[in-house]
Amino acid sequence: MDPLQLVKAIILGIVEGFTEFLPISSTGHLIVIEDLLSFRLATRDVFVIAIQAGAILAVCWEYRARLVALATGLASRPREQRLALNVVIAFLPAGFAGVMFKNAIELKLFNPLTVAVALVLGGIIILLVERRHRRLYGARDLQGGRLARVETIDDIRPLDALKVGLAQCAALIPGTSRSGATIIGGILFGFSRKAATEFSFFLAIPTVIGATVYSLYRARDHLSMAELPYYAGGFIASFVAALVCVRWLLRYLATNDFVIFGWYRIAFGGLILLTAYTGLVNWGD
Numbered sequence: 001m002d003p004l005q006l007v008k009a010i011i012l013g014i015v016e017g018f019t020e021f022l023p024i025s026s027t028g029h030l031i032v033i034e035d036l037l038s039f040r041l042a043t044r045d046v047f048v049i050a051i052q053a054g055a056i057l058a059v060c061w062e063y064r065a066r067l068v069a070l071a072t073g074l075a076s077r078p079r080e081q082r083l084a085l086n087v088v089i090a091f092l093p094a095g096f097a098g099v100m101f102k103n104a105i106e107l108k109l110f111n112p113l114t115v116a117v118a119l120v121l122g123g124i125i126i127l128l129v130e131r132r133h134r135r136l137y138g139a140r141d142l143q144g145g146r147l148a149r150v151e152t153i154d155d156i157r158p159l160d161a162l163k164v165g166l167a168q169c170a171a172l173i174p175g176t177s178r179s180g181a182t183i184i185g186g187i188l189f190g191f192s193r194k195a196a197t198e199f200s201f202f203l204a205i206p207t208v209i210g211a212t213v214y215s216l217y218r219a220r221d222h223l224s225m226a227e228l229p230y231y232a233g234g235f236i237a238s239f240v241a242a243l244v245c246v247r248w249l250l251r252y253l254a255t256n257d258f259v260i261f262g263w264y265r266i267a268f269g270g271l272i273l274l275t276a277y278t279g280l281v282n283w284g285d
Contacts, residue, residue, distance in 0.1 A: 021249060152198075167188075
């Protein structure tokens with residue numbers, strides 16, 4: 001085992017955990033940070049699976065009470081049946097698109113410069129959506145007023161779920177952000193920020209688990225016990241970072257909007273483009 005490689009694996013686990021549920025693109029950050037760290041594993045796909053699993057386990061732990069209620073009440077409680085149906089409906093578009101186009105997208109678009117462009121464009125979209133939201137509602141939605149048509153995840157209708165699912169398809173482009181597409185899409189479709197964020201959390205469970213199972217199947221011939229310490233280090237780091245991030249985000253959204261994430265995306269993406277243009281960093285393809 002290479003200690004330096006383990007440190008890099010832990011750093012990437014932290015990056016995944018902190019970015020998976022924020023609208024700033026975990027995949028985009030991983031691509032950029034991997035390039036900066038020169039992190040190379042023969043089983044890179046398996047490593048990514050491990051750290052994504054850590055992040056998803058964190059959100060499952062945070063919402064364990066609702067997930068238990070969902071599992072035990074699926075056969076008899078309309079509230080749980082409605083949530084499960086909405087999650088399935090929202091999952092299907094990106095699940096289908098991922099199976100159909102994942103290989104082509106990874107081959108053509110998984111590079112830092114594509115990520116940078118997507119980060120900047122996504123940041124601009126966030127700012128425009130939040131500007132529209134402020135124009136319509138002012139600051140009342142951050143002061144306890146009921147303004148959104150979909151105030152909680154239990155108010156979501158199947159058509160709402162389908163719209164969010166279609167928005168999630170944009171996240172197949174690295175740098176777009178799965179959580180960003182679903183949260184900002186939800187707000188645009190009439191969700192409150194809290195409802196959009198929590199639905200994004202629940203939608204992440206089948207989406208990331210589905211992607212994990214599919215990727216694990218594709219990488220089944222490349223599993224390596226020799227690289228297990230890297231998987232474990234990244235998994236634990238991702239779980240802890242994601243748990244901290246999810247709890248912080250829910251507190252943050254009680255009194256704040258997503259504008260800061262829009263400006264962050266523009267600054268981060270712009271920095272990558274600037275360093276590439278000036279030759280300060282030779283970003284890999």
